[in-house]
Amino acid sequence: xxxxxxxxxxxxxxxxxxxxxxxxxxxxxxxxxxxxxxxxxxxxxxxxxxxxxxxxxxxxxxxxxxxxxxxxxxxxxxxxxxxxxxxxxxxxxxxxxxxxxxxxxxxxxxxxxxxxxxxxxxxxxxxxxxxxxxxxxxxxxxxxxxxxxxxxxxxxxxxxxxxxxxxxxxxxxxxxxxxxxxxxxxxxxxxxxxxxxxxxxxxxxxxxxxxxxxxxxxxxxxxxxxxxxxxxxxxxxxxxxxxxxxxxxxxxxxxxxxxxxxxxxxxxxxxxxxxxxxxxxxxxxxxxxxxxxxxxxxxxxxxxxxxxxxxxxxxxxxxxxxxxxxxxxxxxxxxxxxxxxxxxxxxxxxxxxxxxxxxxxxxxxxxxxxxxxxxxxxxxxxxxxxxxxxxxxxxxxxxxxxxxxxxxxxxxxxxxxxxxxxxxxxxxxxxxxxxxxxxxxxxxxxxxxxxxxxxxxxxxxxxxxxxxxxxxxxxxxxxxxxxxxxxxxxxxxxxxxxxxxxxxxxxxxxxxxxxxxxxxxxxxxxxxxxxxxxxxxxxxxxxxxxxxxxxxxxxxxxxxxxxxxxxxxxxxx
Numbered sequence: 402x403x404x405x406x407x408x409x410x411x412x413x414x415x416x417x418x419x420x421x422x423x424x425x426x427x428x429x430x431x432x433x434x435x436x437x438x439x440x441x442x443x444x445x446x447x448x449x450x451x452x453x454x455x456x457x458x459x460x461x462x463x464x465x466x467x468x469x470x471x472x473x474x475x476x477x478x479x480x481x482x483x484x485x486x487x488x489x490x491x492x493x494x495x496x497x498x499x500x501x502x503x504x505x506x507x508x509x510x511x512x513x514x515x516x517x518x519x520x521x522x523x524x525x526x527x528x529x530x531x532x533x534x535x536x537x538x539x540x541x542x543x544x545x546x547x548x549x550x551x552x553x554x555x556x557x558x559x560x561x562x563x564x565x566x567x568x569x570x571x572x573x574x575x576x577x578x579x580x581x582x583x584x585x586x587x588x589x590x591x592x593x594x595x596x597x598x599x600x601x602x603x604x605x606x607x608x609x610x611x612x613x614x615x616x617x618x619x620x621x622x623x624x625x626x627x628x629x630x631x632x633x634x635x636x637x638x639x640x641x642x643x644x645x646x647x648x649x650x651x652x653x654x655x656x657x658x659x660x661x662x663x664x665x666x667x668x669x670x671x672x673x674x675x676x677x678x679x680x681x682x683x684x685x686x687x688x689x690x691x692x693x694x695x696x697x698x699x700x701x702x703x704x705x706x707x708x709x710x711x712x713x714x715x716x717x718x719x720x721x722x723x724x725x726x727x728x729x730x731x732x733x734x735x736x737x738x739x740x741x742x743x744x745x746x747x748x749x750x751x752x753x754x755x756x757x758x759x760x761x762x763x764x765x766x767x768x769x770x771x772x773x774x775x776x777x778x779x780x781x782x783x784x785x786x787x788x789x790x791x792x793x794x795x796x797x798x799x800x801x802x803x804x805x806x807x808x809x810x811x812x813x814x815x816x817x818x819x820x821x822x823x824x825x826x827x828x829x830x831x832x833x834x835x836x837x838x839x840x841x842x843x844x845x846x847x848x849x850x851x852x853x854x855x856x857x858x859x860x861x862x863x864x865x866x867x868x869x870x871x872x873x874x875x876x877x878x879x880x881x882x883x884x885x886x887x888x889x890x891x892x893x894x895x896x897x898x899x900x901x902x903x904x905x906x907x908x909x910x911x912x913x914x915x916x917x918x919x920x921x922x923x924x925x926x927x928x929x930x931x932x933x934x935x936x937x938x939x940x941x942x943x944x945x946x947x948x949x950x951x952x953x954x955x956x957x958x959x960x961x962x963x964x965x966x967x968x969x970x971x972x973x974x
Contacts, residue, residue: 575888
């Protein structure tokens with residue numbers, strides 16, 4: 402075993418390497434078997450005692466600061482691995498956090514007091530575990546934290562991390578939501594020269610397991626997770642054109658998207674000002690009242706418009722003056738009569754094929770269900786009211802083609818009813834004409850159709866943010882029951898998402914694309930290994946080392962400008 406010296410930040414450090422001797426044609430040589438990092442004083446003392454088993458042994462000088470340390474003899478045949486810990490993901494998350502200044506921010510917002518473990522480190526634990534292996538606070542405390550390298554990286558022993566301490570960290574984190582949003586927005590802007598001139602707003606929902614009797618916001622509403630049986634809350638998220646989060650708000654679970662616009666706009670403007678921003682929203686946010694509200698505040702907007710409004714532009718759909726902006730997509734600008742707004746007609750061949758297939762599928766489904774209902778009426782006498790309700794449910798559940806059918810429930814001679822229907826060919830003609838078309842609306846009058854469309858299509862960044870939070874970061878289901886705990890859980894997911902997007906920007910700069918999923922997964926495979934090294938004097942040296950990265954991992958680290966530590970980095974508290 403060899404001791405080496407390193408000077409970093411004007412401080413001298415000592416670390417250790419496990420080496421083996423071998424013979425070559427040019428004589429004996431040594432090669433590094435494993436890097437062992439810095440050694441705890443207790444471990445060093447044990448090795449020194451073993452080394453001095455024989456009086457006057459040269460090995461004793463290895464641990465004398467004044468001497469010329471060289472070697473400790475280890476029985477290489479009995480060297481063993483005692484454990485493997487998750488390293489790469491935790492370390493990468495911490496590296497990203499440092500660039501964002503997240504730890505100093507948490508230390509400032511949650512200053513250390515008389516508690517055994519600083520709340521800032523508990524909060525950091527929650528964020529890093531949400532990024533690396535999303536789970537409940539209980540599972541983090543009982544299993545995940547101990548099997549990770551976080552005890553070394555954060556300097557918090559595993560026996561100090563329990564679910565009660567993690568829950569209380571959530572309670573202390575929540576009051577600082579706004580200040581954290583401001584800090585992260587500013588830091589991301591500095592790092593990547595971002596301008597928040599265009600804001601993308603979207604709403605999603607996340608559901609609960611349990612009754613949530615003590616959470617007034619937990620209510621049943623439109624479920625985007627296809628869990629109408631569960632209570633939920635709605636989350637409104639604002640992101641930049643790059644998908645970097647600016648802020649969010651938690652709403653009641655039964656709150657309609659259209660009713661959240663004014664609240665979120667007021668919140669963002671109160672935090673960051675209102676000057677020069679463009680709001681981009683989908684058609685679920687659009688109402689005449691909301692548009693008037695945006696206009697009254699001299700706010701600019703680009704919004705989706707319900708497809709029913711296309712009827713106003715039927716003649717324009719048939720004209721030939723379309724602008725192709727990419728293969729299979731064309732746009733057209735139609736100024737409003739008063740010149741205060743513009744409507745952007747868009748048609749997509751891919752969307753047309755999809756909508757045609759949908760219409761056909763729902764048409765077939767309605768016919769099958771009406772035929773089955775009619776057959777049942779012929780076999781058994783049924784009341785008209787009950788049959789009409791069943792017809793209504795069939796059309797409601799297959800609304801994409803409901804307009805094609807005109808259904809009547811008629812009395813039958815001798816009692817009972819029959820179900821008869823006909824197809825409305827005018828509806829079919831309009832459906833076929835409008836397939837693949839959608840409509841946008843904006844009060845920006847100095848942009849062309851392509852500029853407006855490209856700005857609107859960036860709304861997919863907000864949609865992607867929700868997919869990442871629900872998939873990669875495990876925001877759902879929510880197991881907490883208290884309202885503040887739920888909001889704190891969402892805040893932790895928000896902070897983890899900021900780390901995710903920060904890594905995405907680092908990947909983009911490195912030429913690796915803006916989606917960090919594969920990069921993160923690859924680096925997360927790097928492990929920390931617990932090694933036991935029996936000495937020839939009968940003692941055992943135990944240390945933790947970092948596995949050698951694969952060629953692919955090494956290339957990624959180099960491209961990102963990241964360097965694996967030569968020793969475990971401990972955050973001093």
